[in-house]
Amino acid sequence: MTTYLVVAAFAAAYILIATERIHRVAAALWGAAAMVVLGVVDAKTAFFSEETGIDWNVVFLLLGMMVIVGVLRQTGVFEYLAIWAAKRAGGRPFAVMVMLVVITAVASALLDNVTTVLLVAPVTLLVCDRLGLNPVPFLIAEAMASNIGGTATLVGDPPNIIIASRSGLSFNDFVLNMTPIVVVLLLVFIGLCRVMFRRSFTYDAEKAEAVMELDEREAIEDRGLLLKALVILGLVLVGFVSHSALHLEPSIVALLGAGAAVAVSRLEPGEYLGEVEWSTLVFFGGLFVMVGALVEVGVVGSVGHALTEAVGDRLLLATSVVLGGSAVLSGMVDNIPYVATLAPVIQDLVGKSTDAQHQALWWALGLGADLGGNSTAVGASANVVILGIAARNGHRISFWQFTKYGLVVTSATVTLSWAYLWLRYFVLA
Template sequence: MNDWQSWAAIAIFAGTYTVIIGEWVHRVAAALAGAGLMLAIRATDDSSAFYSERSGVDWNVVFLLLGMMMIVGVLKKTGMFEYLAIWAVKRARARPFRVMVMLILITAVASAVLDNVTTVLLIAPVTLLVCERLGLPVVPFLIAEVFASNIGGTATLVGDPPNIIIASRAGLTFNDFLVHLAPLSAVLTVVLIGLSRFLFRTSFVYDEKRAEEVMALEEREAIRDPRLLIQGLAVLTVVVAGFVLHPVLHYEPSVVALLGAGLLVAVSAAETSDALSEVEWPTLAFFAGLFIMVGGLIETGVISDVSQALADAIGGHELGGSMLLLWASAVFSGIVDNIPYVATMAPITSDLVRNVAGGDDHVLWWALALGADLGGNATPIGASANVVVLGIAERNRTPIGFWEFTRYGLVVTAVTVGLSAGWIWLRYFVVA
């Protein structure tokens, strides 16, 4: 980092991040301004920003969100989310903590089968309706679901986008993730439930009158368009199957989501304008700006220099290297989105695996995956699911502040990453 562009890129990124933290301007405006400055100083250019897989906008993420937002927009018109909200509340006997536990478990399990972004797009509308019916503050429930989505997404290859990058680079299979990370993910989900009982304890206020009103409702009456519901669920089932069969079909999730959205609009009576009106355009713009800013750090060599310093610090010590990679990944994934971070770290981790473990041991890959996935819970911009939920909350006039999220996220990240460190030590250096 000897040239002025590298230091300028660092200054732009740090300045933008400070503005986002301070909430002095809207985060979308800050991200787009930061991206514009990166382009202005030529830390990156149009070719890298818009076409590079390594340092440009990750269009797979953007179009995955676009397609799923359109599908969710159509499903909202059927009354399905009202149905699910009433059903969930009645099963939990309208007790606030039981409702949160149910939503956490549903989110964690669904995030292992789908990707975590798709899961929060589906579960957030239900949560908004549940909290409205019971008179509960929605922010704690949404934050808990973000944590659950990132923890549950750790379990499988398709659960979190960084896992797909790691699997491709390391030659890992869907079953490898199930064997090595799914048990830990299940434990961490239970831990999250315990933490939520403590962190959000002031939010579990039981309103007997509202509870009785919801318990008296008939959920089937919430369905407004049964035919559109059947069509929407059929398309959603096909899309989910496409996600799960990614290792076989080799269609990117973005392609599957766009095909599903187009099919649903084509075969149903839903208007294209109605489906597009539900798209969180500010969220997509924020992602684009964030990707371009991180791309500027990649193009100027800042991230590779930091990553190389990490590699030099690890040396030939596998246990120490695993711990350092785990914690460093958790820290950096809280600062930059974990997708570009993992994309940058993957080739360096590959070299470390060859040099430290002789290429036969995958413990360093699991350390990278756990650090990146769980570290994404630390801040609102640490993972894609976080940004999506913040956009949904803002659109529904219940904005989540940067520090409001982070004060809980840091606790959950510290606990889950700490337990993961113990898991790595016990699983790969004691029992093995």
């Protein structure tokens, strides 16, 4: 009975988030409170459990990077990059979007995708302001590009790190198996952007000409602080890439970087804390508790075991179901606890086999979980962060406004991913 009540509470909270009858933060907190009242969640499961609790690594990674972005904003570097990007694109909206999408995707392959959108979003808002463009399509495109680009490498998206730890796959394995299809998906995604957002590419010759006459170097307000902050950011990025060798979680690296940036900046707390999206952090907390309750009562695990029994040793069918099922479920629940729960199931299916068809199950899990995050506004951390930044700057993006584009992108990218898995691992292997 408790399981049904938990599922009903989760569904109710999700409907409130999707319909926006109340603010998404209130809906997430309501859902988390319901899980406590039902007796599924207590302080231990909510705050201290790695399997069912709040993922503090995600929360503190976000907090640390938001503080670093807050320090960087004081230097004028985002204004510099905005003018530079607009000038290189000749002020043409679609060229600007392509440039920002490619930068976001490439950066997300080397960094956490949330970190990437935190750095790119301020530049986007300023570019659009200079050119008189609506920034919403650009922000949506960047969130989706970050999820696509993050699929390419082991460090690009947290689910990939979980898969690597369970499967023993290396950084090079991810590059060789995931990057080729990600390049194709990115090109297809750019084509989709041209169609989906075509009404937003209104070229204003006068504003473009005004931007072309600007000198981006004049935007830098504090060169000394900029140099120090960029050195710190560079060290943080190195820490992200080499965190496994350093035995430091990315969240610790981000917090160390934030502390160093605050120390060298000598700014007042209000100046750098003004960039922290507190409502986004609280929303994540509530969402983690709700998803953790589903894991606690065995809902996610039951789905995984049902999959195992249904597919048996039919590997193409198993790969197809894992890819499609992961894409659907990752659009509804955060893909980090989902992958953490399903990874042992995939490990059982793969066993000790190292042949290409068995390994395809791991790539199906990664592609489905990472790309499925694009399907809804709450499917991936980067999406939630983008919505928070947009709202903070007066550009509200509704759940359905994001999701109507997300479903198109997810359908196209997952279909192409299935074709890639079938061709590479079952036809040409």
